Amino acid sequence: MMKPIGLIIIAGVLALGGGILVRGLTLPAEQVSAQPLPDFEFPDVSDQQHSISEWQGKIRVINFWATWCPPCIKEMPAFVEMQDQFGSKGLQFIGIALEDKEPVKEYLAKMKINYPILIGDFAGVSLAHQLGNTVDAVPFTLIVNQKGEIIYQHQGGISKEDILEVIQPLMN
Amino acid sequence: MPFLKIIFFLFVTFLMSSTGVYAEETLLRSEQSLTLLASSNPLAGLIDNLPKFKQDASEEPLLPAEQAFQFFAEVKDAKSLHVNWVIAKGYYLYREKIKLELVNAQGIQLGTFTIPHGNPKQDEAFGTVEIFHEALAFDVPLNRLSESTETIILKAGFQGCADRGVCYPPMTKSVNLELPAGQISRQATEIWVTPPELSEQDQIVQSLHHDSGGVVLLTFFGFGLLLAMTPCIFPMIPILSGIIVGHGNRITTARAFFLSLSYVVASAFTYTVFGVLAALFGGNLQTTFQQPWIVGLFSGVFVLLSLSMFGFYELELPNSIKTKLHNSSVKHQDGSLWGAAIMGALSSLIVGPCVAAPLAGALIFIGQSGNAFLGGSALFAMGMGMGVPLLLLGASAGKLLPKAGSWLYSTKAVFGVIMLGVAVWMLSRILPPSVPILLWAILLILPAIYLNALEPLPLNSSGWSKLWKGIGLMMLAYGLILLIGFSMGNDNPLKPLKGIAGNKSQALEESPVFEHVPNLASLEVGIRQANQNHQVVMVDFYADWCISCKEMEAYTFTDPRVKKVLSTYKLLQLDVTKDSDEDKALLARFNLIGPPAILFFSGSEQEDAAHRVIGYQDAETFLKTLQGIK
Numbered sequence: 001m002m003k004p005i006g007l008i009i010i011a012g013v014l015a016l017g018g019g020i021l022v023r024g025l026t027l028p029a030e031q032v033s034a035q036p037l038p039d040f041e042f043p044d045v046s047d048q049q050h051s052i053s054e055w056q057g058k059i060r061v062i063n064f065w066a067t068w069c070p071p072c073i074k075e076m077p078a079f080v081e082m083q084d085q086f087g088s089k090g091l092q093f094i095g096i097a098l099e100d101k102e103p104v105k106e107y108l109a110k111m112k113i114n115y116p117i118l119i120g121d122f123a124g125v126s127l128a129h130q131l132g133n134t135v136d137a138v139p140f141t142l143i144v145n146q147k148g149e150i151i152y153q154h155q156g157g158i159s160k161e162d163i164l165e166v167i168q169p170l171m172n
Numbered sequence: 173m174p175f176l177k178i179i180f181f182l183f184v185t186f187l188m189s190s191t192g193v194y195a196e197e198t199l200l201r202s203e204q205s206l207t208l209l210a211s212s213n214p215l216a217g218l219i220d221n222l223p224k225f226k227q228d229a230s231e232e233p234l235l236p237a238e239q240a241f242q243f244f245a246e247v248k249d250a251k252s253l254h255v256n257w258v259i260a261k262g263y264y265l266y267r268e269k270i271k272l273e274l275v276n277a278q279g280i281q282l283g284t285f286t287i288p289h290g291n292p293k294q295d296e297a298f299g300t301v302e303i304f305h306e307a308l309a310f311d312v313p314l315n316r317l318s319e320s321t322e323t324i325i326l327k328a329g330f331q332g333c334a335d336r337g338v339c340y341p342p343m344t345k346s347v348n349l350e351l352p353a354g355q356i357s358r359q360a361t362e363i364w365v366t367p368p369e370l371s372e373q374d375q376i377v378q379s380l381h382h383d384s385g386g387v388v389l390l391t392f393f394g395f396g397l398l399l400a401m402t403p404c405i406f407p408m409i410p411i412l413s414g415i416i417v418g419h420g421n422r423i424t425t426a427r428a429f430f431l432s433l434s435y436v437v438a439s440a441f442t443y444t445v446f447g448v449l450a451a452l453f454g455g456n457l458q459t460t461f462q463q464p465w466i467v468g469l470f471s472g473v474f475v476l477l478s479l480s481m482f483g484f485y486e487l488e489l490p491n492s493i494k495t496k497l498h499n500s501s502v503k504h505q506d507g508s509l510w511g512a513a514i515m516g517a518l519s520s521l522i523v524g525p526c527v528a529a530p531l532a533g534a535l536i537f538i539g540q541s542g543n544a545f546l547g548g549s550a551l552f553a554m555g556m557g558m559g560v561p562l563l564l565l566g567a568s569a570g571k572l573l574p575k576a577g578s579w580l581y582s583t584k585a586v587f588g589v590i591m592l593g594v595a596v597w598m599l600s601r602i603l604p605p606s607v608p609i610l611l612w613a614i615l616l617i618l619p620a621i622y623l624n625a626l627e628p629l630p631l632n633s634s635g636w637s638k639l640w641k642g643i644g645l646m647m648l649a650y651g652l653i654l655l656i657g658f659s660m661g662n663d664n665p666l667k668p669l670k671g672i673a674g675n676k677s678q679a680l681e682e683s684p685v686f687e688h689v690p691n692l693a694s695l696e697v698g699i700r701q702a703n704q705n706h707q708v709v710m711v712d713f714y715a716d717w718c719i720s721c722k723e724m725e726a727y728t729f730t731d732p733r734v735k736k737v738l739s740t741y742k743l744l745q746l747d748v749t750k751d752s753d754e755d756k757a758l759l760a761r762f763n764l765i766g767p768p769a770i771l772f773f774s775g776s777e778q779e780d781a782a783h784r785v786i787g788y789q790d791a792e793t794f795l796k797t798l799q800g801i802k
Contacts, residue, residue: 068269068331069339070295098341125341135234137338155234157337 037062037144040127042096042118045105050118058092059170060144061163064120064128065095067103071157072139076113078160083115089171090146096120098128098138145170235260237340245326245347248311249692249757252283253326253349256309258542262335264293267302269342271329272312280324280351283313291382303332306381307541314351324349373763373786376533377540385546392550395530396557402528402720402788405558407597408439408519410590412562414477415512416569417587425567432559432566434509438516440555446521447531447551450765451538464602470518474595481588483581520555528787530554532765589619601716605663609654612665616651620644666726684729684738686712686745691754692761695744699773702742708774708801709742713759713767715749720788721768731791737798774801 037060041051052060063079065072076095083093093115097104101119108117120127125136132153133140143152143166152166234240240263248254255272259265267290274282288310290302327346333339380388399405412435416428531554538547592615600608623644629637657668664670689695695711702709714721728734748755748767762771762779770785783800 066339066341068342070298070333071337071339135236135338135340137234137237137334137340139338155338 035131035150037142037148037150038130040123042120042124043101044116044118045101045108047101050116052094055092055094056148057146058090059146059167060142061091061093061167062142062144063093063095064098064124064133064138064140066098066138067107068099069138075139075157076111080112080114082160082163086167086171087114091167091171094118096124096128098124143167234334234338235263237343238345240334240340241265241330241332241343243328243330243345243347245328245349247349247351249761250352251314251316252761253312253314254309255312255326255328256540257304257307257330258540259304259306259308259332261306263332264303264305264335265290265308265330265332267304269329269331270308273327273329275325275327275346277324279317280322281315283315285310285312306543309540320353322351324351372529372784373532373536374781376530377537380533380537380546380550381541385549388546388550389553392530392534392553393557395528396554397560398557399528399530399554399787400558400561405561407594407719408562409565410587410594411474411515411519412512412565413569414481414587414591414594415515416566417584418477418481425569428569429563429567430509431512432563432569435512435516435519435566436556436559436562438513439520440552440559442517442520443555444548444552447535448538448544448548451535451547452542452544467598467602471595471598473518474591474598478588478591478595481584481591483584532786535765536763585619585622589615606658606661609663609665609668610658613651613654613658616647616654620648620651623647684735684743686714686743689744689746692758695746695758696777698742698744699777702773703775703777705742706775707740707742708772709744710738711771711773712743712745713764713769713771714745714747715751715767716747718767723788724768724770724794728789728791728794731795733795734791734798737795772801 037052039051039053041049043049052062061079063072063076065076067073079093079095082091095113095115095117096119097117098120100121104117104119118124128138128140129136131142131150133155135155137155139155139157141152141154141158142150143163145151154162240260242258243255244258245253245255257265267287270287272282272285274280288308290304290308292300293303295301325346325348327344329342329344331340331342379391383391412432415435416431531551534547534550534554537550538544541547596608596611596615599611603611621644623640624637625641625644625648629641654665654668657665657670660669662668662670687698689698699709699711712721712724714725729738746755746758748759759766762769764786768785768787772780772783774780780801783797785794785797789797
């Protein structure tokens with residue numbers, strides 16, 4: 001009687017431990033590869049359509065953000081500063097808001113943002129997803145080189161130093 | 173050892189299969205990335221070497237929103253819903269973004285509800301906001317305009333972020349709920365909105381959510397120590413003593429201590445396991461093990477134990493098991509440690525865990541957060557705290573007990589009687605109320621005869637035999653009184669002569685009279701009536717198998733000072749002995765895990781949650797509680 005019961009318990013424990021092991025080993029790893037930036041277009045707050053290819057040939061920092069996202073709001077002043085500093089060297093920030101126009105318009109009325117802000121809304125969410133934002137969380141930032149290749153992607157707040165490290169080699 | 177071989181084989185096959193799976197997956201993944209690389213610019217290969225190209229590998233990948241924030245809703249009863257969010261570690265929800273609505277509902281709407289307060293967070297962009305980590309749960313009342321059963325769709329909107337600085341878009345989740353038939357709400361605002369003040373159990377739930385693990389464990393150990401001072405562990409003392417005495421002359425201090433330790437650890441462990449199971453799957457911790465046949469069986473075990481104490485037979489393990497234990501690494505003597513452990517486990521289940529605020533808090537916490545580990549550890553710490561007096565008992569038993577000789581036999585016989593007492597005490601939960609008093613009478617009278625209560629003492633008898641005869645006589649006398657009580661139809665062995673004519677003090681001894689209410693609806697009516705008369709309502713949850721309830725009734729409610737205060741109250745009692753669906757709904761309605769529980773409603777139809785009493789309180793403590801109520 002003892003043996004089969006003991007066996008079942010041990011097999012159960014092993015199966016449980018094994019299951020946890022397997023889950024640990026197969027957690028999805030980040031898939032990052034250089035992809036060409038697809039073409040897309042979104043309106044700005046004055047309903048003007050803009051294609052991303054408008055800024056082709058520049059080093060583009062594409063920042064997905066939203067007004068409901070405190071970490072996004074927090075990092076935007078640094079972007080404004082860098083746009084000022086390196087705009088003449090071919091750096092172009094583009095903000096894509098993942099929400100509808102109204103709150104963005106309100107926000108832009110209060111804050112001085114010196115780079116274009118497009119209204120991505122739901123289409124923006126799926127674009128970001130397609131570009132590697134697997135969990136659909138913002139801020140999510142991409143850096144695209146002059147050739148139109150996405151060479152860097154980052155989830156979460158990004159520092160000025162992080163961006164400089166990537167763009168400096170491109171500006172020389 | 174063919175047994176070990178099988179295990180090893182199982183283990184190896186499993187390892188092979190799991191690593192095999194892993195290898196396949198990596199292969200797939202590298203193929204995928206290869207195609208991706210091929211499709212892009214040939215320079216792409218070089219890009220891999222760029223600094224910071226990959227995300228910081230040390231960070232765990234972020235969870236998708238639906239895993240970070242899980243929303244659940246359930247029908248609590250015909251008039252309310254219970255909603256809760258389970259929030260992954262490192263993620264939080266904003267209080268102000270929480271929205272609830274019914275989709276396409278006709279004849280039904282959500283009542284006013286209050287979202288509990290969260291932790292304040294200083295946000296650079298938004299100022300001070302309230303956020304929730306780990307879990308959020310509250311009840312939402314329903315205003316019904318129709319009585320029929322119907323399906324409603326509850327839509328919840330919420331938004332949150334991860335601590336490491338990313339935020340998720342506002343999300344919505346809809347849940348279909350089957351609503352049972354219910355009464356039409358008479359008022360626009362439903363009674364019993366989430367209480368603004370926290371009851372003790374809710375405070376404990378909060379502390380489990382926010383305090384660090386060490387603090388929680390220490391606190392719960394402390395709770396256990398406090399509980400050990402209440403009558404709820406008393407029944408365990410004779411059981412453990414019986415086990416120790418049962419070992420007779422072999423007992424040493426160390427051995428007695430280890431027996432107690434194994435008893436205490438096993439009971440704390442069982443307490444934990446069943447607490448966690450009950451919390452995760454719902455259900456009442458106590459009633460599960462109060463089935464008549466389980467109680468009967470366990471009482472039987474005690475009768476067997478007592479018979480062995482009387483020397484009718486040696487209680488030993490069957491030979492087959494003994495040899496097995498002998499052959500295994502467990503030394504043969506230690507078989508009795510297992511015996512003590514088994515008794516400990518059974519005791520904690522059947523003798524009945526003490527329902528007290530910490531237990532309720534831990535169970536609710538586990539139910540809310542699914543964090544069975546912290547909740548379970550807390551329960552275990554509490555179980556160990558409760559066991560401290562038992563360990564002290566064990567440590568001293570080896571010293572106190574006689575080593576051999578006729579003394580040992582007498583001591584064993586005494587414990588045999590106590591074991592029988594435990595059996596009667598447990599049986600009294602399932603037998604008709606008049607039977608136990610008869611059993612107690614028998615249990616007093618027969619041993620009294622053995623103590624020579626009726627025989628004249630020899631002329632030059634020792635002081636001891638006089639003492640024993642005295643005790644025997646007292647037992648005999650009380651036994652006879654019990655017999656009289658039994659014949660009068662009384663059922664309380666502590667008050668066998670209740671109702672004898674001329675007993676004037678009778679009325680004073682009587683505990684206050686409760687009005688029995690069968691269900692939630694009549695409870696509501698009762699509370700409303702009392703409110704009109706400006707009376708405070710005390711609602712007592714009671715069950716026949718609830719030991720603490722009976723203790724409250726016998727010792728606390730009968731206290732003259734308590735009675736004086738209670739005389740102005742409206743006293744309602746809900747008997748949940750049967751544990752019917754209606755009873756369960758009642759308990760769930762007030763977020764209770766079982767009796768004893770005393771709720772107060774003063775002035776409004778909302779519970780005065782801060783003064784809720786869970787578990788036994790003596791007269792002093794209970795008076796203080798009563799003073800707090802306006």
